[in-house]
Amino acid sequence: MRRFWGFVIKEFFHIFRDYRSLLILFGMPAVQLILFGYVITNEIKDAKIAIYDPSKDIVTRKITDKLLSSGYFLLERNLKSVSEVDLVFRHGNVKLVLIYESGFANKLDKFGKARLQIIGDASDPNTANILVNYASGIIANYLISINSEKVPMQIIPEVRMMYNGELKGVYMFVPGLMAMLLMLISALMTSLSITREKELGTMELLLVSPLRPAQIIIGKVFPYVFLAFINSCIILVLGNTVFGVPVQGSIILLLLESLLYICMALSLGILISSVTSSQQIAMMISLVALMLPTILLSGFIFPVENMPWILQVFCYAMPPKYFITIIKSIMLKGTGIIYVWHETSVLVGFTIFFLMLSVKKFNVRLS
């Protein structure tokens, strides 16, 4: 046992001596959290619009005012003719064009109907869709306000936003960020640190030492469990103090689940390192095959339910998806283990599966 601890301490020295990596390792969660909290929002505001308004009467001015005061839109320019639409889109800034028909207020009064055209720049379909929705919502509200005395029998919807009343983006990103960074540190760093010994030839020295292979592997990954755990604490504390992301449920359960996820990622890292012989390949596998799916197939940014079913099947094979669901449940919904036991057991299953596979693949002899 004393030999083993000696080995672990050596590994710690290796890591702490490399202050540059350490700085990045601990700086990364902070920088990324700030990025997510302040910079990356998927809400849209101040979208530039252009307006073609030949009638310029009370109603069109009122509607334009309502649109511009909503905070979603900024008037970029007034068009002089319809033919300019193509030009403003192609130049790239304007996202939405509004075209009133001429004599707008007049027609509305006389015939009870006037026409309005909304054109979105759908080369970015998501933004276009959302902006058109916002604009038509504002116009619908305006209509209700001018008709209010006349319309009987109205159904009034009351909307309640659960768990995230202000619709903050950080609520989504804190769980995702934890899943991503823990995966990076645990899977990637361990696989690199083990293959590094192989590449430099020092693995042979370790294998002929009286340490058993299992001890070598555990000793190698132990410091990373520690680092990853500290990192997840940093994310939680920063998320809570700076951005006010709450921890509704039990913090101990949350930390235990994180530990489970870290173990899962570590066993994946061990598996990767047992099938590769060079750092470059280990890194490529981890980064290309793990990082992008962790970001895109886990419900981190894009909701899983919206994907085609065949991809949803893929998503169910992604461990981060389960972890993100667990964290969201515990942190934001305040649920206990009864609500997440299913996901938890899947994570345990993944861990055992990866470990068994790497034990099978592990070669004590190097070529």
Add this chain to the structure above:
Amino acid sequence: MRTVLFIIQKEFLQVFRNRSMLPIIFIVPIVQLIILVNAATFEMKNVRMSVVDLDLSTTSRKLSDKFRGSAFFNIRHASFSYHAAENEMKKGNIDLILNIPAGFEKDLIKENHAKIQFIINAINGQTAGLTNAYSTMILFDYNREFLIENLNPALLAGIRGIQTDYSYWFNPKLNYKTYMVPGILVLLVTIIGLLLSGMNIVREKEIGTIEQINVTPIKRIQFITGKLTPFWIIALFELAFGLGIGKLLFNIPIEGSLWLIFLSAAVYLFVILSFGLLISTVTNTQQQAMLVAFFFMVIFILMSGLFTSIESMPAWAQMLDRLNPLMYFIMIMRMVLLKGSGFTDISRYFWPLVIYAVCAVSLAIWRYRKVA
């Protein structure tokens, strides 16, 4: 010149000799392109919902039928207890609860207005906003139909309406894939380019072969050129390959000139590859190089406007984003491919890239020292 050619030949040999590296460079990114493009969708369908109908009248039943008939909603659960529905939301089985209180129909006819509730799971703020918009739209539609059925036409005529027509230019069907393919392609080319170049020199340092090059009479500029060119060719080839796949499988429009795309790509790759080589020269181990590369890559990617729009970032972040090469290239790709923008349209994104490329290459050459 011959010296440079030798280095180039050596690098190519090393890449192509490595059996496990080849599929990672060429096949994995393409597979990812195909999978990820399908995953990256904000398009909403199948919002899982629960209906709590305590009124049980014709009107309330027709209202929930309206939701059942819509393509956006998928009624997964119905109950007479709000708590049961909320529990389903806690379990993560549904994202929207439509709560129709008892006496809904009576209120609507007698009191002239009635209330219902939408309870939305708002952890993902954006989907929550859209869910709200869609369900309100369905409700208003239903309300209008209800009025037409129950009201005399004379009263209806007094209601003023604005007829809004929508059109979506450049992509009338709001196909999200055509938007994502160019962006994800840039992403994959960037990742491969940055990793190949970022790990390259530091690997030679780690296994010690850098010493052998340092004692040769090769000049710094020759060395960097020799290291850069093979990856530059590989990455350009990969871009072409990916564009071909995008055209064949996703039928992405190529409105503008391909020459313009490749001209910009050529400049852009100089930036990325020299940045990679720069990382490689300042680090000591591959692990370090990888961490540094990853750190910058994540920031570049997240701020590039690939997944979220740049306009909604705060002003200081938009200023900072001018340092982000990825942002320029993704903009150029989308503008040229999807809208057919010409050189004058993209010039304000193109010239910064050129300046960036010149700086990055000179920095990489300057920073490389022929000492161990």
